[in-house]
Amino acid sequence: MPETTLADLAHEVRSKNAGPFWVTMELFLRDAAGYRVAADETFLNERVIAELYRVEESTIRIFRIPSLNVVKISFPRPVSQGSLRDRDMHAGQHHVPLARLVVP
Template structure:
């Protein structure tokens, strides 16, 4: 097992309007991307469980030409509202970093 933070080129988040967050997981190695893709670990259901939303509320896109996955999900609090701790949504990617992928990085 290896954590996503050790193999992905980037995991990032940003606002997708005031009510949604977009998450990106990107690779720069096509072979590694395909190994991760073949595990089936990165799914809308996983994203939903990490962020406390319903899977049907996650717009999930796997995009092999860019070696990436993208997920858009509802924010738990609107951007800039009382109690919002990240107005730009730029620090919401942390739960992605510890996703465990069942591969050997020596492959």
């Protein structure tokens, strides 16, 4: 039986730059049940995001918006937008590890 991922629970999982120094990812969940899974702090928290994206846990901000079934996650970009080492100027591919996260 295939494992369920956050992408399976969502209408959309996306990422974008939030200025030259931050990345924002958004989970738009299909319903309240999916939101409860994604918003569960024992499942999706700063430690998990820090491990997925190799960023400092203390810099991660998670916003849970139950009225919209949305979870928003922001953290500093590993390299500033447009810098020589920037491989994704618009942060448009950062959401993939989050979308593939297997839910319990």
